[in-house]
Each structure stands twice: as structure tokens, then as C-alpha cells.
Amino acid sequence: MAILKVIEVLANSSESWEDAAQNAVSQASKTVKNIRSVYVHExxxxVKNGKIDDFRVNVKITFEVN
Structure with missing residues (x-):
């Protein structure tokens, strides 16, 4: 039986929401092993000068606990 844990991570990107989510997973994977999934919660x-300046995501990352 696997035991899974969920952490909440905030990340950003100047490119896109997808890139912000990837940044969250990339940074979390430096210290968290066995990441199984990511859920974009928010x-x-x-906005700066009428254009999107920074994309932000609040994600939930699920990983297996050994």
C-alpha cells in the first residue's frame, strides 16, 4: 500500500501558466522525491501597462512517502 502526501506550492513565470506549473514541479523535485501528480488549484x-506581466499558479503536488 502506498502512502501519498500533498503539498501546496506557489510559483510564477513571465511566459505562461503552463511554465509556472512546470517551475513549481521543477523546484519541488529538487527536495521532494517520487512526485506522482500536480493539480493546478488556482x-x-x-498586469503592467495593460499587458500580463507575471503568470502565477497555486498547485498541489502529490508524492509517495517511503
Missing amino acids: QSAT
């Missing part, structure tokens, strides 16, 4: 963005 998306937001900041």
Missing part, C-alpha cells in the same frame, strides 16, 4: 496574473 491561476492568477499581474
Whole structure:
């Protein structure tokens, strides 16, 4: 039986929400092993001079605990 744990991570990107989600997984995988899935819980963005300046995501990352 596998035991899974969920952590919540905030990340951003100047490119896209997809890139922000990838940044969250990339950074989390530096210290968290056995990542199984990522759930994008919330998306937001900041606007500067009428254009999106920064894409932000709040994700839940699920990983297996040994």
C-alpha cells in the first residue's frame, strides 16, 4: 500500500501558466522525491501597462512517502 502526501506550492513565470506549473514541479523535485501528480488549484496574473506581466499558479503536488 502506498502512502501519498500533498503539498501546496506557489510559483510564477513571465511566459505562461503552463511554465509556472512546470517551475513549481521543477523546484519541488529538487527536495521532494517520487512526485506522482500536480493539480493546478488556482491561476492568477499581474498586469503592467495593460499587458500580463507575471503568470502565477497555486498547485498541489502529490508524492509517495517511503
